[in-house]
């Protein structure tokens with residue numbers, strides 16, 4: 715999984731090729747395995763694999779909030795409870811799905827937007843929402859010009875620096891990348907690499923004693939969306955932390971704690987307490 719985190723990137727240009735029956739089977743298997751997972755707040759998520767009936771239709775309307783995706787043979791998507799905790803759990807579980815697909819060489823992309831007219835809501839449990847739709851296919855050897863332009867505009871490969879994202883013991887002491895001997899350095903490095911809507915990386919982490927406290931910084935606003943995608947981003951960050959902690963054989967619990975330190979402008983999300 716660590717290697718999948720290090721190598722994954724968004725794919726917006728796919729080979730003009732349908733998925734083989736064998737690969738469709740593999741994807742269905744991954745989807746049903748990941749669907750068994752429960753998020754940190756106890757929700758399950760319904761996941762779906764859908765072949766794209768418009769894969770070869772140049773007139774098909776565009777999906778997602780931004781970016782142009784070409785030759786998409788299939789999608790994975792999912793539905794969750796429309797609540798803060800449902801969306802965190804969705805991000806946590808869906809990122810596992812994305813990483814499992816990347817691990818096997820499939821190209822993927824998180825696409826958020828308004829999918830109300832996309833028939834997807836028909837799959838969802840009553841009261842659930844479909845926050846994202848993710849194209850899946852074989853990555854094209856060469857990115858389209860549009861994709862290259864979008865990546866350049868978003869500085870898609872760039873990430874905020876350690877000292878912008880992570881803090882040690884107090885919000886006044888940023889953690890620097892030079893601090894390689896820090897106990898959670900590897901874990902934090904995996905959070906730094908996580909994907910986020912518009913690459914805003916709104917997660918902030920305070921490490922204090924045996925706990926990693928996660929916060930959401932909404933200063934760089936996202937365009938208005940039907941679901942709170944920033945909260946989905948928080949689930950992604952928690953997944954990356956969990957993968958890092960599992961890799962180093964830590965035992966831990968993810969909880970919301972009344973006594974967690976509060977920041978003046980960032981929203982408190984959850985704490986990972988090392989056991």
Ligand SMILES: Cc1cc2nc3c(=O)[nH]c(=O)nc-3n(C[C@H](O)[C@H](O)[C@H](O)COP(=O)(O)O)c2cc1C
Nearest residue numbers: 723724778779780781824825826870909910911913
């Ligand atoms: C929750 C979420 C929603 C996203 N929505 C879109 C989208 O609507 N359109 C798009 O082109 N990319 C979308 N992305 C992809 C991000 O732009 C991308 O992850 C980010 O720029 C970092 O690039 P990388 O994935 O190649 O590391 C989304 C990513 C996440 C995590």
